[in-house]
Amino acid sequence: MAHADEAALFNKDESKVDWHDKALWFVRQKRDKSAHKVKGWETLRDLASAIKANVMSNLDNYLVQFEENAQKNGVTVHWAADAEEHNKIVHSILQQTNVKKVVKSKSMLTEECHLNPYLEANGIEVVDTDLGERIVQLAKEVPSHIVLPAIHKTKEEVDVLFQKHLGTKPSNGDPQYLTNEARKHLRDKFLKADAAITGVNFAVADTGGIVVCTNEGNADMGAHLAKVHIACMGMEKLIPQEKHLGIFLRLLARSATGQPITTYSSHFNKPAPGTEMHIVIVDNGRTEQLNREDFRASLHCIRCGACMNTCPIYRRSGGHSYKATIPGPIGSILSPGKDLTKHSDLPFASTLCGSCSDVCPVKINIHEQLYKWRQVIVKDVPQPVVKKTVLKIAGRVLANSKMYGFAGKSARFILKHAPRFVTYSKFNAWGEARDLPEVKDDNFDTWYKKRQKHE
Amino acid sequence: MSRASILNAVKKNKPDLLPLPEIDLDVFSENIDLVKTFIGNVEFVGGRAIQLGSVENIDSEIKNLYPNATKIVSCTRDSNLGTISISKNTNPHGLETIDLAIVKGELAVAENGAVWISENDLTIRVLPFITNDLILIVNKEDIHLHMHSAYKAISKRDRTFGLFLSGPSKTADIEQCLVIGAQGAISLTVLIV
Amino acid sequence: MKVGLFIPCYINQLYPQVGIATLELLEKLGVDVDYPMGQTCCGQPLGNSGYEDDSKGICQLFVENFKTYDYIVGPSGSCVYHVKKHFDILEQTEDVKRVRKNTYELCQFIHDVLGKTHLGASFPYKVGIHKSCHGLRGLRLGSCSERMDTHYSTEEDLLKNVKGLELKTLKRVDECCGFGGTFSVFEEAISVKMGNDRIRDHIDSDVQVITGADHSCLMHLEGLINRNKQPLKVMHIAEILNSSI
Numbered sequence: 013m014a015h016a017d018e019a020a021l022f023n024k025d026e027s028k029v030d031w032h033d034k035a036l037w038f039v040r041q042k043r044d045k046s047a048h049k050v051k052g053w054e055t056l057r058d059l060a061s062a063i064k065a066n067v068m069s070n071l072d073n074y075l076v077q078f079e080e081n082a083q084k085n086g087v088t089v090h091w092a093a094d095a096e097e098h099n100k101i102v103h104s105i106l107q108q109t110n111v112k113k114v115v116k117s118k119s120m121l122t123e124e125c126h127l128n129p130y131l132e133a134n135g136i137e138v139v140d141t142d143l144g145e146r147i148v149q150l151a152k153e154v155p156s157h158i159v160l161p162a163i164h165k166t167k168e169e170v171d172v173l174f175q176k177h178l179g180t181k182p183s184n185g186d187p188q189y190l191t192n193e194a195r196k197h198l199r200d201k202f203l204k205a206d207a208a209i210t211g212v213n214f215a216v217a218d219t220g221g222i223v224v225c226t227n228e229g230n231a232d233m234g235a236h237l238a239k240v241h242i243a244c245m246g247m248e249k250l251i252p253q254e255k256h257l258g259i260f261l262r263l264l265a266r267s268a269t270g271q272p273i274t275t276y277s278s279h280f281n282k283p284a285p286g287t288e289m290h291i292v293i294v295d296n297g298r299t300e301q302l303n304r305e306d307f308r309a310s311l312h313c314i315r316c317g318a319c320m321n322t323c324p325i326y327r328r329s330g331g332h333s334y335k336a337t338i339p340g341p342i343g344s345i346l347s348p349g350k351d352l353t354k355h356s357d358l359p360f361a362s363t364l365c366g367s368c369s370d371v372c373p374v375k376i377n378i379h380e381q382l383y384k385w386r387q388v389i390v391k392d393v394p395q396p397v398v399k400k401t402v403l404k405i406a407g408r409v410l411a412n413s414k415m416y417g418f419a420g421k422s423a424r425f426i427l428k429h430a431p432r433f434v435t436y437s438k439f440n441a442w443g444e445a446r447d448l449p450e451v452k453d454d455n456f457d458t459w460y461k462k463r464q465k466h467e
Numbered sequence: 468m469s470r471a472s473i474l475n476a477v478k479k480n481k482p483d484l485l486p487l488p489e490i491d492l493d494v495f496s497e498n499i500d501l502v503k504t505f506i507g508n509v510e511f512v513g514g515r516a517i518q519l520g521s522v523e524n525i526d527s528e529i530k531n532l533y534p535n536a537t538k539i540v541s542c543t544r545d546s547n548l549g550t551i552s553i554s555k556n557t558n559p560h561g562l563e564t565i566d567l568a569i570v571k572g573e574l575a576v577a578e579n580g581a582v583w584i585s586e587n588d589l590t591i592r593v594l595p596f597i598t599n600d601l602i603l604i605v606n607k608e609d610i611h612l613h614m615h616s617a618y619k620a621i622s623k624r625d626r627t628f629g630l631f632l633s634g635p636s637k638t639a640d641i642e643q644c645l646v647i648g649a650q651g652a653i654s655l656t657v658l659i660v
Numbered sequence: 661m662k663v664g665l666f667i668p669c670y671i672n673q674l675y676p677q678v679g680i681a682t683l684e685l686l687e688k689l690g691v692d693v694d695y696p697m698g699q700t701c702c703g704q705p706l707g708n709s710g711y712e713d714d715s716k717g718i719c720q721l722f723v724e725n726f727k728t729y730d731y732i733v734g735p736s737g738s739c740v741y742h743v744k745k746h747f748d749i750l751e752q753t754e755d756v757k758r759v760r761k762n763t764y765e766l767c768q769f770i771h772d773v774l775g776k777t778h779l780g781a782s783f784p785y786k787v788g789i790h791k792s793c794h795g796l797r798g799l800r801l802g803s804c805s806e807r808m809d810t811h812y813s814t815e816e817d818l819l820k821n822v823k824g825l826e827l828k829t830l831k832r833v834d835e836c837c838g839f840g841g842t843f844s845v846f847e848e849a850i851s852v853k854m855g856n857d858r859i860r861d862h863i864d865s866d867v868q869v870i871t872g873a874d875h876s877c878l879m880h881l882e883g884l885i886n887r888n889k890q891p892l893k894v895m896h897i898a899e900i901l902n903s904s905i
Contacts, residue, residue, distance in 0.1 A: 015847070016846055016847045016848070016849070016850075019849055020848070023849040023850065023853055026853070029853060035642070035643050037832070038643060039643070044805065044806075047808055048808055050808070051494070051495055051496075051497055052495045053808040054807060054808055054809065055494045058488075059488050062486075062488035065485045066484075066485050066487045066488075068481060068482065068485075069481055069482050069483060069484045069485040070481070070484055071481055072474050072477040072478045072481065075474065075477070090468075091468055091469050091470040092469060093469035097469060141650065142640070143638045143640040143641070144640035147640065147641075160639075160640065160643070161640070162640055163643070165642075166642060167641050167642040167644070170641050170642075185641075185642070187641040187642065187646050188646050190641055191638060191641065191646040191648070191649060192648070195648065198650055199650075202650070203563060219626055221626060227636070227637050227649065228636055228637070228638050229636040229649065229650045229651025229652070230649070230651075232592075232593065232630075232651065233593065233596050233597065233651065236559055236591075236592040236596065236597075237559055237560060237593055247477075252487060254618060254622065255615070255618045255619070255622070257614070257618060258613070258614040258615040258617070258618045259614075259615075261614055262578070262579075269639070271579075271633075272508055272511070272512065272578060272580065272581075272633070273576075273579035273580075273581050273633045274633070275512070275632065275633055275635070275636060275637060275651070276596075276630055276631075276632060276633075276636075276651065277581070277630055277631040277632075277633075278628070278629075278630040279626070279628065280628055281628065282627045282628070284586075284592055284627075284628065285555065293473075295469070295473045299473065299476035299480050302477065302480040302481055303480035305482070308482065324835055324838065324854050325847070325854075328850050328853050328854065360710075360842075360846060362840070362843070363836050363838060363840025363843050363851075363854075364708065364793070364840065365793035365840070366793055366794075366797035367793070367804075367835075367836065370804055371806040383707070383708065383746075387712050387713070389710055390709070390710035390711055391710075395710075399709070399842075400711075403705070403709055403711045404711065404714050406705065406706060407706050407714035407715055407717065408717070410669070410700045410703070410706075410715075410718045410721075411700070411715075411720070411721050412700075412717075412721075413697075413698035413699070413721070416669070416700040416701070420669070420672065441844075441845035441846070441848040442845055442848075444848060444852070445852040445884065445887060446855075446880065446883030446884050446886075447882075447883045447884075447886035447887045449674045449675065449879055449882070452674075452676055452677070454676055455672050455674075455676050456667050456671065456672040456676040456680070457672060457697065458676075459676050459679075460679075460683075460695050
């Protein structure tokens, strides 16, 4: 089902739409307040954007440098061309180390690669340990937001879910109680896990280290208790030098939730004595996106989710309406690069209002890329005949003054004189909820000509 | 291994080299009270920061704050309250029942209330996460204005594991309601000496 | 200084009063205005739908119609933005470059080029501004809430000097209204919801008249207001700035 249909469905319950919209707008407001406190915020954004542009232009060298340094630190580095290879690599590490139970902290990359079902099919238990991710995992859903995975769920829904899966008492959705129960449940999982999988927020080329950011402490609880730590990263996560973290960490949490920094910004360089650390570097379509001049900057994304919180469409359609691992504006420029036909509706799920580009901490020109994808899609993906024909004819009519004059008059004549049941039929989506403009006797052209005569 | 093919594809597809930007730190400099700003930010992120007159007051303050803590790990000579001693060989799983951990932070950051601690300060990496409550001690001269300054100060370290820690563990994953105490320590007190 | 008046197609056909107010206002301010006959459209409806290539003839015609003027001024932020931003699809001849550079949205022209903010208008009503996205984040008619810049607003500067006018502050100062061209029909549910939410904000902020520098947003909002019989009027900013009530 296309985004518009999903969105229409979501909008059947207006109070839920309002609730969803307000929850995310609240996060956007927290972000605004937090960013206002930073002297030089716009300079930080400029610097972050320029650093990421440099990274993309020198990515191969940075990757090699990162690998060398990580290996010197005693970390094993793996390379995966696609999701399948990524999953196989992770599974083989787990097999070699005899792992049966895995705890995993938030990683959009492993969502993208569908790692959980792969491991589960191979007899390995995978527990998502971020509370929001655990909620959607228990509900057998996918995250609807990259930072707030369960933002679409009410606390009452979580209550029912936890009663069923964790054996909690009914609490009318008391967040404190539910979080405490989840803490106990996850403590047990952490203590019993043989391996921990984490994502990577930043990989530093000149030190070979990675930085993982969480608020809950779940990535660290997993990684420091288990014997094996596997960190999975998209290849675009690199930054050149450690000092650049100063820029990105100032931007990331403020943009994401309005916190000045995440609770834990953990810098992993060497494995602890007696443990193993692996890093899996994944391409999965990224080199292709790197080749697309107009869309390359989408790889600058640091996954803060600010474009989702600000997007007036996302807030009113919910993350699941996008049918993509990464929903919202940034997902709508990333996903067509992966599967143009499947995601061809997404670049149109926008008014091109540009709020996403201005909120983006690394200044990705998201709305301009949405516009560019539209140009690609109408050429490469079959379009509805009516829409295509109308627009192509419009192109010819509007390029010709005389034809335009005639068409304008006729259209106004129809609007003015056709009976209401014609102009407000089911073929007119405009008229479903909106009145059409009242048609005046003269258009501006005619008025102007008359005025010229009188002068 | 797809290493070679990935690197070749990158080489082929990347744009012409773009320069790394110069970073002019003057843009971010501010003349503010670092201690006051730091304390304000620790409170903003759900923690508590207390400025003490001297190192001698640390233990009485901690006893006052956590009168019921019995299983205490102290990783610093600044406190003698430790009841359980740990070494690099301690099994991290054994720390599950710790009530309180006391750790000396190397530096702190005014703009976000974060304290930098590294493996050397912790002995066991999982300690500040697995403990029920956490106390970090920092010297007031070690509070930096912003992250740029903090990274400069830690640039010469031995890199094993380290983190910026700002506030207690928290989540807002249930309807955006902030709950302190998710998977890590459920409270954080920073003592400034 | 010779100004070519650019009246976007939908204003020409559906809102002639906006074109008239624009022309009268500019003339009142002593500007020598000419309305080149034979102008049609800027090509935006095609470009935004992905049919940019089919709009080249339209864009070229625009350049032909306006290439001799010192300035091209139109009462629609999104159309002006389209000319400035998306005429990159044409061969960049001297004419094309000049037209792109010299095309201005009405408020921006009055404020930045003429350097005027006191226009002698009076309009004794409570007014809320709808800041159209293409005007705001495209043409930068004002600071937007996402960026941490010093506050400024071209429309506010002009409206604050209108006698009797009381400018109201909204809860969400610059959220999109959901028009978005063909978005308004292809994503009808969300478009309508966004529009209704904007209108609710204006009503809650005690606004009597919603105004803005882009009549396509206003057309969408007006369609909803009229359908729902809400106690609000919608007027283009040119109509207010040209008022002497």
